[in-house]
Amino acid sequence: MNLIPLTNESQLTAIVNYSETVVLFKHSTRCSISNMAWKMFQQEWNNAETPVYCLDLLNYRSVSNAIASQFQIEHQSPQVLVIKNGICVYHATHQAIDAAIVQAALQN
Numbered sequence: 551m552n553l554i555p556l557t558n559e560s561q562l563t564a565i566v567n568y569s570e571t572v573v574l575f576k577h578s579t580r581c582s583i584s585n586m587a588w589k590m591f592q593q594e595w596n597n598a599e600t601p602v603y604c605l606d607l608l609n610y611r612s613v614s615n616a617i618a619s620q621f622q623i624e625h626q627s628p629q630v631l632v633i634k635n636g637i638c639v640y641h642a643t644h645q646a647i648d649a650a651i652v653q654a655a656l657q658n
Contacts, residue, residue: 551595556603559616565603566620566636571656573602576614576629584628587647591630594649600656632656 556562556574565572575591578584588604595602607614607627618625621633626643632655633639640655642648 551592552598552601554601554603556605556613557610559613561603562613562616562620565633568633569635571600571632571634573600573652573656574605574617574631574633575602576605576607576617576625576627576631578607578627580608581627583644587628587644591647591649591652595653596649597653597656 554561565574575588577588605613605617614625614627617623617631621631621638621641623629623631623638623641628647629641629643630647630652631638631641632652634656639658640652642651
């Protein structure tokens with residue numbers, strides 16, 4: 551997994567301006583549901599090329615708020631978004647997070 555910590559809004563700006571596809575995973579480190587979803591996602595993910603940005607919501611809430619504003623998607627935790635050419639083309643939350651579905655969204 552090409553895992554990158556998402557820690558500031560300038561990274562989000564770069565993601566929006568990036569011409570390739572990336573995955574954002576919003577994760578609350580104190581939430582058991584979020585921990586379970588993150589672990590399952592990591593176990594099932596088999597794409598070493600696509601960058602996966604992981605946001606620790608407890609430490610970087612302002613970045614989460616910026617994501618919600620930028621993509622007009624209500625904040626949830628856990629939440630996964632697929633960003634392609636600066637547009638959110640797929641998102642899911644909680645038990646609907648499935649690495650295989652996210653990988654399929656990368657192909658569309």
